[in-house]
Every structure is written in structure tokens, then in C-alpha cells.
Amino acid sequence: MSTSHTVSAGAIVFALVLAAPAVVAEQGYQAGTKPTQMGSERSSQPEPQGAMATTGKAGDNQASISVEKLEDTDVVNDAGDKLGEVDEIVRSKADDQLQAVVEVGGFLGVGAKDVAIPLKELQMRNGKLIAPQTASTEEQIKSRAEYDESKYQELSEGQRIDRSEFAAFEASGMSSGRQGTGMSGGSQSHQGGSEGSTKY
Numbered sequence: 467m468s469t470s471h472t473v474s475a476g477a478i479v480f481a482l483v484l485a486a487p488a489v490v491a492e493q494g495y496q497a498g499t500k501p502t503q504m505g506s507e508r509s510s511q512p513e514p515q516g517a518m519a520t521t522g523k524a525g526d527n528q529a530s531i532s533v534e535k536l537e538d539t540d541v542v543n544d545a546g547d548k549l550g551e552v553d554e555i556v557r558s559k560a561d562d563q564l565q566a567v568v569e570v571g572g573f574l575g576v577g578a579k580d581v582a583i584p585l586k587e588l589q590m591r592n593g594k595l596i597a598p599q600t601a602s603t604e605e606q607i608k609s610r611a612e613y614d615e616s617k618y619q620e621l622s623e624g625q626r627i628d629r630s631e632f633a634a635f636e637a638s639g640m641s642s643g644r645q646g647t648g649m650s651g652g653s654q655s656h657q658g659g660s661e662g663s664t665k666y
Contacts, residue, residue, distance in 0.1 A: 531590070531635075534623035541568050541588070541595045543602040550607065552595065553580060555627065556618035564631050565618070566595065570607045580613035585627070589634035598633075 539552045550570035557564055565582040572578025589596040601607045621627075629635035 530626040530628050532623065533621045533625050533627065536566065536595075536627070537623070539593070539595055541566070541583075541597055543597050544599070545602075549597055549601070549604055550578075550581075555585075555621045555625075556582065556615075557621060558582075559617055559619060564621075564627060567613050567618075568607065570604055579608050581607050581610045582613045582618065583607075583610075585631045586633055588632055590629075590632050591634065591636050596634075 533555045536552055536555055540548050541550045541552060542548050550568045553567045553569045555564060555566055564585045566585060566588060567580050567582050569578050569580055583597070583601065587598045587601075597607070601610070
């Protein structure tokens with residue numbers, strides 16, 4: 467009996483010795499490949515983030531302007547005389563057009579009148595909005611219908627407006643304009659582009 471037990475024990479020990487190298491090799495392979503996979507995942511993440519940041523920056527500087535920047539902007543005629551200032555930017559519920567609500571006249575808000583003027587009639591130049599010839603005096607602007615907030619939807623300060631919404635738009639030395647009638651100083655609308663960059 468003792469001889470049989472000795473042989474069986476020896477066989478088990480021999481089998482374990484043969485299996486040990488394979489187990490060690492498999493554990494070493496798994497431990498070695500795991501960090502490599504994690505490292506490759508980390509290295510691939512920063513590239514998309516950088517691309518998105520660059521695109522956003524270019525759009526802010528050249529293609530659009532925020533509602534917050536437009537609010538309190540002076541509205542002047544082609545001679546530079548101040549007619550009023552922008553109170554808010556709204557969207558018409560009737561035709562979906564963007565319009566600037568301009569406060570005209572009065573003193574410290576007393577006696578003033580709010581009038582909505584479509585952005586497509588206004589030029590952005592030197593950080594100011596230039597009114598069309600049909601609204602080049604306070605009297606002409608006041609003759610328009612008074613702003614009725616029930617007919618419009620107000621835009622939040624964080625929203626951005628594409629430069630194509632304006633009759634003409636100048637920023638960072640670049641300009642764009644619409645073809646049409648009723649705009650004042652059409653041949654002069656491309657002057658002073660570099661000064662307008664301080665507004666945006």
C-alpha cells in the first residue's frame with residue numbers, strides 16, 4: 467500500500483511541474499497586454515477635443531456675433547448721429563425674421579419708444595448699427611409701429627447670429643453685404659473694418 471501511495475504522489479508532483487510554465491506564461495501575457503490597450507485609448511482622446519476647440523474659436527471671431535454683444539449697441543444714421551440703442555434681439559412669429567428692438571427718444575427711459583427693425587435693414591460698421599435711409603432720423607423711426615412683444619420671441623444673450631442676417635457686417639477686417647435698395651451709404655459700408663473688430 468505504501469508503495470502505491472508513493473507512486474501516485476510522485477505522478478501528481480510531476481504533472482504540476484509540467485503545467486506550471488504554461489500557467490505562468492498565460493498570466494504574464496494578460497498582464498503585459500492590458501496596459502498597452504489602456505495607453506492606446508488615452509492617446510487617441512485629445513485629438514478630437516483640440517479640433518472642436520479650433521472650430522469654435524474661428525466661428526466666434528468671423529462668422530457670427532452674440533446677442534449679448536448686440537444689446538446696448540448704438541444705432542446711428544449714415545452721418546454718425548445717434549438715433550437710439552438696441553434693447554434686445556427678437557424673432558418675428560409671423561415671418562421668422564430676426565429684428566433689433568431699438569429704444570428711441572426719451573430721457574432715462576421716460577418718453578422713449580421701442581421699435582423693431584429687421585436686421586436685414588441694418589449694417590454693422592465700426593461696432594455700431596447703421597440705420598437705413600428710411601429710418602435715418604428719430605422722427606422716421608418713431609413713425610414706425612411700436613414694438614409689440616406678443617408678436618415676437620426674445621433671443622437669449624448666449625445665442626449667436628450669423629453675419630448673413632445683416633445688410634452688411636464688418637469684423638476683423640472682413641465684410642459681407644446684401645444686394646438691395648433702401649440701405650444708406652452703400653459705397654461706404656466697407657470702410658473701417660479693422661475698427662469694428664473691437665466689438666466682437
